[in-house]
Amino acid sequence: MLEMALKGSKRYWGWIISLLAVMGVGFSCYLLQLNKGLTITGLSRDVSWGLYIGQFTFLVGVAASAVTVVLPYYLHNVKTFGRITIFGEFLAVASVIMCLLFIFVDLGKPMRIFNILLYPTPNSIMFWDMIVLNGYLLLNMVIGWNVLEAERNSVPPPRWVRKLIYVSIPWAISIHTVTAFLYAGLPGRHYWLSAIMAARFLASAFASGPALLIILCFIMKRFTKFDAGREAIQKLAVIVTYATVISVFFVGLEFFTAFYSQVPAHGMHSLEYLFFGLDGHGRLVPLMWMFVILAAVALVLLINSKTREKESTLIVACVAVFVSMLIEKGLGLVVGGFVPNPFEIVTEYSPTLPEILITLGIWATGFLVLTIFYKIAVSVKEETG
Amino acid sequence: MRGKRMDRRTFLKVAGACVLGLGVMPVTDVFGGNDLPKILRNPNALVGKKWAMVVDMKKCWDNGEEGCVDCIRACHRTHNVPNIGNAKEEIKWIWTASYENAFPDQKNEYMEESLKGKPFIVLCNHCANPPCVRVCPTKATFKREDGIVIMDYHRCIGCRYCMAACPYGARSFNFKDPRPFIAEVNPKFPTREKGVVEKCNFCAERLAEGLLPACVEACKHGALVFGDLEDPESNVRKILRSNYIIQRKPQLGTKPNIYYIV
Numbered sequence: 323m324l325e326m327a328l329k330g331s332k333r334y335w336g337w338i339i340s341l342l343a344v345m346g347v348g349f350s351c352y353l354l355q356l357n358k359g360l361t362i363t364g365l366s367r368d369v370s371w372g373l374y375i376g377q378f379t380f381l382v383g384v385a386a387s388a389v390t391v392v393l394p395y396y397l398h399n400v401k402t403f404g405r406i407t408i409f410g411e412f413l414a415v416a417s418v419i420m421c422l423l424f425i426f427v428d429l430g431k432p433m434r435i436f437n438i439l440l441y442p443t444p445n446s447i448m449f450w451d452m453i454v455l456n457g458y459l460l461l462n463m464v465i466g467w468n469v470l471e472a473e474r475n476s477v478p479p480p481r482w483v484r485k486l487i488y489v490s491i492p493w494a495i496s497i498h499t500v501t502a503f504l505y506a507g508l509p510g511r512h513y514w515l516s517a518i519m520a521a522r523f524l525a526s527a528f529a530s531g532p533a534l535l536i537i538l539c540f541i542m543k544r545f546t547k548f549d550a551g552r553e554a555i556q557k558l559a560v561i562v563t564y565a566t567v568i569s570v571f572f573v574g575l576e577f578f579t580a581f582y583s584q585v586p587a588h589g590m591h592s593l594e595y596l597f598f599g600l601d602g603h604g605r606l607v608p609l610m611w612m613f614v615i616l617a618a619v620a621l622v623l624l625i626n627s628k629t630r631e632k633e634s635t636l637i638v639a640c641v642a643v644f645v646s647m648l649i650e651k652g653l654g655l656v657v658g659g660f661v662p663n664p665f666e667i668v669t670e671y672s673p674t675l676p677e678i679l680i681t682l683g684i685w686a687t688g689f690l691v692l693t694i695f696y697k698i699a700v701s702v703k704e705e706t707g
Numbered sequence: 708m709r710g711k712r713m714d715r716r717t718f719l720k721v722a723g724a725c726v727l728g729l730g731v732m733p734v735t736d737v738f739g740g741n742d743l744p745k746i747l748r749n750p751n752a753l754v755g756k757k758w759a760m761v762v763d764m765k766k767c768w769d770n771g772e773e774g775c776v777d778c779i780r781a782c783h784r785t786h787n788v789p790n791i792g793n794a795k796e797e798i799k800w801i802w803t804a805s806y807e808n809a810f811p812d813q814k815n816e817y818m819e820e821s822l823k824g825k826p827f828i829v830l831c832n833h834c835a836n837p838p839c840v841r842v843c844p845t846k847a848t849f850k851r852e853d854g855i856v857i858m859d860y861h862r863c864i865g866c867r868y869c870m871a872a873c874p875y876g877a878r879s880f881n882f883k884d885p886r887p888f889i890a891e892v893n894p895k896f897p898t899r900e901k902g903v904v905e906k907c908n909f910c911a912e913r914l915a916e917g918l919l920p921a922c923v924e925a926c927k928h929g930a931l932v933f934g935d936l937e938d939p940e941s942n943v944r945k946i947l948r949s950n951y952i953i954q955r956k957p958q959l960g961t962k963p964n965i966y967y968i969v
Contacts, residue, residue: 358883359881359882359883359884359901359902360865360880360882360901360902361796361882361883361901365882366794366795366796367794367795367796367797367870367876367879367880368795368876370867370870370871370880371867371871425866428866428867429864429865429866429902430863430864430865430866430867430880430881430901430902430903430904431863431864431865431902431903432864432865434845434862434863434864434865435864437844437845437847437862437864438844438845438864440845441845441846441862443843443844443845443846445841446841446842446843446844446868447842448842448844448866448868449844452844504868505871508838508842508871508872508874509838509872509874509959509960509961510838510872510873510874510875510956510959511871511872511874587812659871660871663876664873664874664875664876665804665808665809665811665876666807666808666811667808669794669795
């Protein structure tokens with residue numbers, strides 16, 4: 323089926339080439355990083371994880387969100403999702419590949435990455451994260467490919483694939499739970515030391531992932547013959563609505579615990595730094611308020627059924643959800659854990675240009691994988707009608 | 708039939724040899740085996756079950772000259788700690804932090820004047836329950852039997868999870884190649900390369916030669932005392948018995964092994 327990705331319009335090839343160009347720029351910046359070390363990033367002794375790990379954290383959520391179409395379709399027989407489950411699965415594949423790349427570029431000694439396999443360490447959550455991420459990647463590639471092949475041949479997918487699909491449902495939950503556990507179990511990082519961390523991660527995942535899927539469906543409708551169907555998109559929109567409400571509610575819970583208890587150690591300082599600024603430092607304040615505003619706009623547009631059902635406002639709402647969660651998970655959450663540092667000193671962080679270009683390069687890689695898989699899936703659907 | 712009989716014969720031969728072997732085993736243990744470790748330990752090596760340090764800040768402030776950094780200088784020189792000259796990428800094994808910063812949970816507005824803003828010597832706490840060891844995905848950070856939390860720089864993949872986990876900010880990362888920033892290389896201790904984390908190792912390499920940690924040796928006023936907590940007669944236990952001591956962030960359950968007299 324891969325050959326289907328090699329036939330395309332001029333616009334298709336233009337898009338592929340521009341992605342390759344961004345990847346090339348990112349890769350050359352990565353070579354610079356390999357040569358000079360992580361000194362080319364904005365990271366420091368105090369904020370030792372930044373944009374890379376933030377993006378990884380956010381994208382694990384996008385990957386996990388495939389379950390929002392797979393679960394209703396396979397467990398509750400929601401037939402309208404039949405046409406788009408494959409897109410959910412391929413979105414998961416592209417996101418996990420990006421996650422793995424973001425971890426890779428964050429390593430100080432990437433050539434030693436196999437030490438994780440050579441010295442398996444079950445007490446490290448990172449070990450389990452490696453297992454669940456790679457397992458999820460494999461599951462979705464095998465499932466997606468086989469389901470699509472079966473569709474092309476107009477036969478039902480083999481039985482064992484169905485079993486794998488059932489495995490993939492709790493597995494999707496596990497990837498985001500384990501990623502939340504990377505943060506949630508650390509003494510001294512009060513902003514992360516919260517029992518609802520995994521729940522927060524899942525809620526934001528089920529908001530941002532399907533929001534992206536809706537946007538992708540509209541893009542496909544515009545540029546290809548494939549139409550996911552109004553009903554499927556509206557059902558997804560309802561999922562995005564509930565997940566966004568829960569996600570914002572969970573952030574509110576963190577605020578309550580921190581500020582009503584007035585215990586500085588319970589994340590109060592970090593929240594102050596992120597949303598109001600601390601000790602005269604407030605580089606992230608505008609971004610965090612953008613998160614608040616975008617989330618509010620999204621909620622208004624989504625909860626109101628009139629705007630949710632209207633295509634143009636739904637797109638605005640989905641973009642707002644996606645960008646707001648990208649700010650909150652992809653930067654604020656990680657940096658908030660490190661600021662203030664263990665000495666209660668504020669060291670600020672902002673990504674440098676090479677760091678941003680490497681990040682864009684990885685996003686371009688993800689979009690390339692996504693484009694190729696979606697191209698194949700759309701071609702199959704066009705072929706079979 | 709013939710083949711089967713041969714099988715039985717072979718079986719008996721092998722079984723006999725095995726039984727004989729088992730009988731011989733204890734003898735080889737007596738003559739062939741020994742309890743000596745594969746690498747001989749220096750007979751002068753300092754051995755302990757749970758190394759700890761007492762930092763007597765009173766002695767440090769009262770006897771030392773203002774701004775005395777003998778311990779820091781000795782440690783950093785011994786271990787080829789580079790001087791990066793940039794707070795964000797700084798490498799430090801032992802350094803000073805004000806009371807309010809080192810003990811953020813134990814300060815108050817009307818605090819004793821003698822403590823306000825006073826510099827405290829801080830270093831890795833060699834926790835009995837170290838979070839950095841728990842999170843390391845490659846066992847590059849591990850705890851030795853004598854309680855020293857130590858690193859294998861050659862195994863570290865530079866993921867910096869240990870830096871996120873350490874509540875004492877005791878870990879530094881080599882953002883760039885540290886070698887050009889070492890004023891005078893001590894050939895007896897390795898230098899590091901870019902991309903790995905490093906930290907205080909309680910001078911494990913000096914203990915193995917029967918020497919006290921470099922910082923302890925360098926302090927002219929005996930403000931730093933090193934010893935074995937499991938030995939009731941050790942110098943550290945004697946001090947702990949008769950002084951009021953504090954630890955950094957004891958509420959986190961990491962059980963730090965650096966004790967402070969204020």
